[in-house]
Amino acid sequence: MSEETFIRLMAELSLNQTELVHKALRNLAKQVLPAYEQDDGPLSDAQHLAIKKQSSLDISEDDVDSPLFK
Template sequence: MPLNAENKAGSFLFRLRSKDTPTGVSAETLDKLMQETGLSKTEVTHLALRNLANSYLPAYEPDDGVLTEAQYQHIREASKATDVPDDSFDEKLF
């Protein structure tokens, strides 16, 4: 069976562009990134993918949206600040 990068779990073949494009980089750019960062090709690729993931993928589960009035009331009732007069606060959270 021929050795293929796709046969390894979690690996894939990465092909550089012949010139830089909006969605790809050339070997020259990769070499410059390696020199500037002191990272290997693999580490530069991981860093680029991590930065892309941080930009596009949420770091938390999406919430259910705006709180209902009943939820606000429940928070007010559970709060230790319930007995503090409203004029003691500079700003309200909600």
């Protein structure tokens, strides 16, 4: 990036050098870094059973896999 472009961005966004660099790095981090740690994949049958045992609700298998909003 040229110095001229950097200066134009500072003027356009009303930011100083530090603020502009911080904003650029934050945007890059959002694009590149995952928002959360990768999980271990789908739950096993044993994990589903353990959750069902600990839950006091009687939920059918169809309801467990249904979308929150229909």
